[in-house]
Amino acid sequence: MKKILAMMLVLVLAFTGCSSKTVDTDTKKDTAAENTTKTEVKSEEPAPPEGITYADKQIFNSVYAGEITTLNYLVSSSTNELGLFANFVDTLVDYDKYGVIIPGLASEWSSDESGLVWTFKIREGVKWYTSDGDEYGDVTANDFVDALKYTFNPDNGSKTANIAYKVIKNGEAYYNGEVTDFSKVGVKAIDKYTLEYTLEKAVPYFESMLSYASFFPINGDFLNEVGDTFGTSNDTILYSGAYIMETFEPQNRRVLVKNENYWDADKVYIEKLKYKYNKEASTIGPELFLRGDITQVNIPSGAIDAWMQDDKKKDMVRPAIASYYTYFYALNFDPNYDEAYNPEEWRIAVNNQNFRKSLFHGLNRIAALTTGEPYNPENKLGNTITPKNFVNAGGLDYTQMGSLKKFADTDSFDSKLALEYKEKAIKELEAEGVEFPVSVVIPYSTGSTENANRAQVVQQQLTTLLGDEYIEVFTLPYPASGFTSNTRRNGNYGLELVNWGPDYADPETYSEPFATLYPESDERAGTSRYKYNFPESTTQVDENGNNIFDVYVSMVNEAKAETIDLQKRYELFAEAEAYIIDQAWIIPYRLGGGGYVASKLNPFESQYSPFGVASLRYKGQHVLEEPMSSKQYFEEQAKWQAEREEVFNKMK
Amino acid sequence: MASLYLQKKGGKMSKYVIKRFFRSIFTLIAVITVVFLLMRMMPEEGYFGETGTDKLDESQKEAILTNLGLRDPMHIQLLHFYSDLAKGDLGDSLIYRPNVSITKIIKQKAPYSIAIGLSSLGFALILGLSMGVVMAKEKNKLADKMGTFYVVIIRAVPPIVYYLFIQLYLTQIFKLPLLFDIDEPSSWILPTFAMALGNIAGYAMWMRRYMVDELNKDYLRLARAKGLSERKIMVSHVARNALVPMVQYLPASILFTIGGSIYIESLFSIPGMGGLLVDAIQLQDNNLVQALVLMFSVVGILGLFLGDVLMAMLDPRIKLHSSGGGR
Numbered sequence: 001m002k003k004i005l006a007m008m009l010v011l012v013l014a015f016t017g018c019s020s021k022t023v024d025t026d027t028k029k030d031t032a033a034e035n036t037t038k039t040e041v042k043s044e045e046p047a048p049p050e051g052i053t054y055a056d057k058q059i060f061n062s063v064y065a066g067e068i069t070t071l072n073y074l075v076s077s078s079t080n081e082l083g084l085f086a087n088f089v090d091t092l093v094d095y096d097k098y099g100v101i102i103p104g105l106a107s108e109w110s111s112d113e114s115g116l117v118w119t120f121k122i123r124e125g126v127k128w129y130t131s132d133g134d135e136y137g138d139v140t141a142n143d144f145v146d147a148l149k150y151t152f153n154p155d156n157g158s159k160t161a162n163i164a165y166k167v168i169k170n171g172e173a174y175y176n177g178e179v180t181d182f183s184k185v186g187v188k189a190i191d192k193y194t195l196e197y198t199l200e201k202a203v204p205y206f207e208s209m210l211s212y213a214s215f216f217p218i219n220g221d222f223l224n225e226v227g228d229t230f231g232t233s234n235d236t237i238l239y240s241g242a243y244i245m246e247t248f249e250p251q252n253r254r255v256l257v258k259n260e261n262y263w264d265a266d267k268v269y270i271e272k273l274k275y276k277y278n279k280e281a282s283t284i285g286p287e288l289f290l291r292g293d294i295t296q297v298n299i300p301s302g303a304i305d306a307w308m309q310d311d312k313k314k315d316m317v318r319p320a321i322a323s324y325y326t327y328f329y330a331l332n333f334d335p336n337y338d339e340a341y342n343p344e345e346w347r348i349a350v351n352n353q354n355f356r357k358s359l360f361h362g363l364n365r366i367a368a369l370t371t372g373e374p375y376n377p378e379n380k381l382g383n384t385i386t387p388k389n390f391v392n393a394g395g396l397d398y399t400q401m402g403s404l405k406k407f408a409d410t411d412s413f414d415s416k417l418a419l420e421y422k423e424k425a426i427k428e429l430e431a432e433g434v435e436f437p438v439s440v441v442i443p444y445s446t447g448s449t450e451n452a453n454r455a456q457v458v459q460q461q462l463t464t465l466l467g468d469e470y471i472e473v474f475t476l477p478y479p480a481s482g483f484t485s486n487t488r489r490n491g492n493y494g495l496e497l498v499n500w501g502p503d504y505a506d507p508e509t510y511s512e513p514f515a516t517l518y519p520e521s522d523e524r525a526g527t528s529r530y531k532y533n534f535p536e537s538t539t540q541v542d543e544n545g546n547n548i549f550d551v552y553v554s555m556v557n558e559a560k561a562e563t564i565d566l567q568k569r570y571e572l573f574a575e576a577e578a579y580i581i582d583q584a585w586i587i588p589y590r591l592g593g594g595g596y597v598a599s600k601l602n603p604f605e606s607q608y609s610p611f612g613v614a615s616l617r618y619k620g621q622h623v624l625e626e627p628m629s630s631k632q633y634f635e636e637q638a639k640w641q642a643e644r645e646e647v648f649n650k651m652k
Numbered sequence: 653m654a655s656l657y658l659q660k661k662g663g664k665m666s667k668y669v670i671k672r673f674f675r676s677i678f679t680l681i682a683v684i685t686v687v688f689l690l691m692r693m694m695p696e697e698g699y700f701g702e703t704g705t706d707k708l709d710e711s712q713k714e715a716i717l718t719n720l721g722l723r724d725p726m727h728i729q730l731l732h733f734y735s736d737l738a739k740g741d742l743g744d745s746l747i748y749r750p751n752v753s754i755t756k757i758i759k760q761k762a763p764y765s766i767a768i769g770l771s772s773l774g775f776a777l778i779l780g781l782s783m784g785v786v787m788a789k790e791k792n793k794l795a796d797k798m799g800t801f802y803v804v805i806i807r808a809v810p811p812i813v814y815y816l817f818i819q820l821y822l823t824q825i826f827k828l829p830l831l832f833d834i835d836e837p838s839s840w841i842l843p844t845f846a847m848a849l850g851n852i853a854g855y856a857m858w859m860r861r862y863m864v865d866e867l868n869k870d871y872l873r874l875a876r877a878k879g880l881s882e883r884k885i886m887v888s889h890v891a892r893n894a895l896v897p898m899v900q901y902l903p904a905s906i907l908f909t910i911g912g913s914i915y916i917e918s919l920f921s922i923p924g925m926g927g928l929l930v931d932a933i934q935l936q937d938n939n940l941v942q943a944l945v946l947m948f949s950v951v952g953i954l955g956l957f958l959g960d961v962l963m964a965m966l967d968p969r970i971k972l973h974s975s976g977g978g979r
């Protein structure tokens with residue numbers, strides 16, 4: 001008895017300690033629209049690209065390891081779950097395959113001159129359907145009001161409420177109980193098919209937010225009918241999108257069927273999507289693909305070599321499309337680690353621009369990337385914080401604007417420059433009493449061997465280049481569970497690889513980890529809200545005697561204040577971003593997502609958006625007869641990029 | 653004499669059962685309370701996920717924790733838990749499948765684990781015990797050596813390795829489905845077989861060991877002297893006596909099939925209970941963790957209890973007094 005009891009407790013403790021909190025949250029994002037009025041344009045069904053054939057049977061089969069916990073699309077923020085919701089419920093606005101905003105459930109819309117009041121004409125004749133495919137009712141303007149009422153009620157625990165309540169008038173006050181009358185919240189159904197949002201402040205990215213789950217509609221009558229059970233099964237939600245979930249057996253299978261009555265059904269080509277659960281999907285998925293049982297599978301990094309070197313398999317593999325998550329090495333301005341590693345020495349060193357630049361130019365990012373991507377590391381490289389193709393204005397990609405262009409187009413690694421900055425740093429820091437070598441603390445998560453390999457490569461490469469008399473690199477392993485809290489959020493690092501995902505389609509979102517402080521009302525006022533590299537702690541001043549953090553924040557504020565001229569706004573943000581890259585607060589590293597897949601889907605048929613759920617939709621996609629090869633992928637990518645530029649140039 | 657013995661034993665037996673019952677209840681309360689407290693010592697960020705910890709506002713985090721009941725004082729939370737439990741209410745899942753009753757989740761999953769587990773157990777018992785008998789009988793001969801080789805291999809190689817081997821290769825050789833499908837009976841074969849392999853080795857080893865023990869005992873000389881056939885000696889005496897110590901573990905083995913097998917169910921996509929507790933702990937679904945720990949504790953304690961009682965009933969040598977009855 002005692003034995004069993006002890007064993008169970010040990011097991012519980014062991015599981016608790018080993019629990020992995022890896023959450024895949026990569027999301028794709030959009031391009032902001034420049035028009036204030038949009039109306040619908042019908043497009044024709046595209047022919048398959050040359051060399052590609054569509055399969056006769058348009059059935060998508062897949063195996064998955066991560067089960068969803070809920071179908072309540074107004075609560076969840078998990079990309080895994082949003083990937084399904086996007087196919088069940090349509091949004092007011094949508095995106096085409098080039099990232100251009102197009103009408104969705106709203107057939108047209110406009111904003112007033114101040115940009116505060118937005119009016120949407122809801123598409124008439126769109127219906128809600130049950131999981132059996134029976135018509136339930138019309139999609140009306142009121143559905144969007146009911147949805148926000150639900151989302152803004154803290155009792156419902158919505159994880160996406162903040163995205164909406166930060167822009168909708170009185171949204172946050174209602175959530176916090178300061179306003180109790182919902183009619184004061186900035187959402188109104190003017191009539192059955194006219195919806196009006198009033199914003200707290202004009203934001204140029206409001207349209208892009210409308211394709212996110214926070215702005216999904218809900219049928220109020222149905223919600224009252226099902227109560228707390230909303231979203232607990234496939235028959236406790238309604239469907240207004242391209243697919244209906246016919247079967248949902250958690251940890252067993254899901255079946256999605258085309259909604260034949262869907263308002264835009266002629267653009268839905270895949271008839272059925274069948275998902276089979278398997279916790280070891282990453283292990284057996286490739287074998288299932290080879291046997292022809294599934295349509296798409298991720299190839300784990302450990303198996304890439306075997307696929308690439310096999311004549312039969314190598315043409316079945318292609319790169320997976322990158323996400324808008326951005327990864328960068330952050331240099332910590334407020335070190336909070338063990339005295340054994342001399343945090344105070346680092347604090348002085350990191351406030352020296354030449355020291356930071358020696359690391360910035362000294363880090364061979366390709367060498368580090370090769371540990372996870374041995375075949376095309378350059379493909380994954382990110383030279384800016386905001387990724388390429390995220391937003392554009394005036395036909396120009398954001399990363400090509402102003403001072404940001406030179407960083408976007410060059411590799412930061414330059415050993416000659418690194419050594420020059422090293423010499424300057426030594427002179428200046430010795431004068432400040434710093435004893436060399438300076439300890440560089442690099443924590444890494446033991447969650448994957450790739451992390452350990454990368455940390456070792458960075459350690460050896462930096463030490464070899466810059467010399468062990470200059471820096472001593474310590475790579476410190478931490479368990480995957482609670483890794484970020486134990487390192488980045490605690491300031492327990494010197495140099496750490498961190499990431500950030502956007503919350504709306506505007507470069508402002510990428511300034512948040514650095515520029516956002518707790519407000520005056522909070523007891524933590526003046527400290528970093530997102531706890532990345534705490535640049536507010538910097539003591540460095542520029543040639544005019546201004547603290548460099550204050551300079552950066554004023555640049556960001558100036559950009560934020562520009563809400564009318566989108567091109568100017570982006571240019572201002574590009575300058576601010578270029579400033580912190582030039583100051584080497586961070587070292588841009590890579591794009592999110594990626595890796596390799598074997599897939600019978602053409603990713604360039606998919607809807608494209610830098611933010612929101614549009615890119616998670618299967619609408620517009622076909623199942624191909626054969627898996628797409630890397631060659632075909634790169635050809636299609638080049639074609640898509642050229643077409644996209646043309647589309648945006650025409651919109652100028 | 654015999655009836656007096658049984659009467660005496662019967663009296664001791666009921667006392668023993670009552671004592672064991674109360675001790676079991678106490679153990680259950682202790683386990684549940686400790687797990688309850690341990691779950692509440694988990695970091696709060698676990699309830700928000702990696703992204704949520706960064707991006708959710710403080711007010712959202714507070715709302716989530718309040719909705720999970722975690723903002724009540726600890727003793728109130730514990731009181732709520734026990735009062736619900738007393739009403740037979742295991743509650744709803746909080747994160748694993750929010751607002752879905754835990755009873756419903758278990759009801760959906762347990763039958764799969766029980767079906768696969770029991771068929772594998774039956775298969776393993778028949779094959780393992782027969783193998784043990786043959787090995788004991790053929791001690792140190794080819795059959796015994798081959799059996800020992802099998803036992804050593806199964807014990808030495810991590811199960812995940814031969815499970816994967818079975819899944820990838822045997823499905824090809826025998827043209828069986830790679831993944832479990834409720835509507836496809838042939839998809840049951842390999843998971844059942846794979847799950848039985850370890851138990852076959854276990855039962856064979858035990859059976860061989862106890863039989864060899866028995867074979868060295870004096871009463872066999874008497875049996876032989878009486879002129880009993882070797883076959884009768886083996887079946888009626890040796891095998892029967894050797895089975896007694898194993899009976900003790902049978903109830904627990906049967907009951908534990910409810911828990912399912914993490915590996916087998918994961919590999920073959922069986923929607924059973926395997927791994928449910930691990931998932932619940934990782935997601936910090938407190939209600940589900942508590943319910944599952946309660947269930948597994950009941951099963952474990954009941955299994956041992958039944959095993960002990962069964963043994964006491966079957967084996968007259970077992971004494972039911974304070975120093976000998978419990979473990």
